[in-house]
Amino acid sequence: MIKRAILFGGKAIVSVLDTTTTVNDAIKIHGYSSSVAAAMGKALTMTAFMSAGFKGAGNKLTLIIDGNGEGGKMVLCGDFGAKVRGYIQNPKACEGRQVSVSDIVGKSGYLNVIKDFGLKEPYNGLSQIVNGNIDEDFAYYFTTSEQLPSAVALGVKMQDGKCVKAGGIIVQPMPNCSEEEIFILQDIVSNFTDVATLLSEKSAAEIVDFYFGHFEISHLPDIYEEYKCSCSKRRIEEMLLTLGKKEALDIVETQGQIQVGCEFCNSKYVFTKEDVQRMFK
Ligand SMILES: [Zn+2]
Helix, strand or coil: CEEEEEECCCCEEEEEEECHHHHHHHHHHHCCCHHHHHHHHHHHHHHHHHHHCCCCCCCEEEEEEECCCCCCCEEEEEECCCEEEEEECCCCCCCCCCCCHHHHHCCCCEEEEEEECCCCCCEEEEEECCCCCCHHHHHHHHHHHCCCCCEEEEEEEEECCEEEEEEEEEEEECCCCCHHHHHHHHHHHCCCCCHHHHHHHCCHHHHHHHHHCCCCCEECCCECCEECCCCCHHHHHHHHHCCCHHHHHHHHHHHCCEEEECCCCCCEEEECHHHHHHHCC
16 A cells, blocks of 8 residues: 655655555565565565556566675566566575665665666666665665655564565655755654554554645555566567577477476466467467
8 A cells, every 4th residue: 555645735745655465475475584575575665666656557667676685686676556576586595583684685786776668768777775774775866866865764574474564654855845845854754763663553644644744735546556477478478489489499399398487476387399389380
């Protein structure tokens, strides 16, 4: 559930996300360790936030977070309507011991944001990882790459391998927002040191009203984010077609079939010799 509201008559937008269900769906698919779930939970929340603002059905977001941490590289995708998915190189990193999100993400590397609006060239933004906590890394990215000095507070609470609560509070100023107004908003967000606990006590709607209700507020329609993959047998077929007929038939001859797994949802697609011959007809 994503609650959004415009503040100061259009100078800033506050978004409050409760992504608990989405994070638990990701845990079910990928079997994350608790520490990886906390890191991927934050990253998926960020992906939901960034794709919630898309206006066109074909718009696509890809985030690559590579900070040389225990979890390895993280790749996340978001489609129009906050449909998100993601994978991490080592889904079971640091199993059985509690390490910080920064340890999973790593502290030296980069954050790559690719936004495809169906234009000739996709938007491609790159920034340094600040501390691997994801909150500060994205706040820095928005400030330096998009010139939007945003305040980001994300949180994931885990218990017995399940996500009890996950979400985030993000305030993004528009270019006409004054420095004083940005300062007031950042000051409020700096108090949200434990977003997951706050979301256990108050709903997303209550948080918006309680903390931001006095800033000339107007509510935007709710968005319901979900973990959803866009793969299909047809899409995998298109990918196999780029291999070329000879290469594809070679694999079928040596392995009996072609098996392709989707890294985002673990779906397996099997192509027989007959499938391959039909595809290349
Ligand atoms: Zn998939």
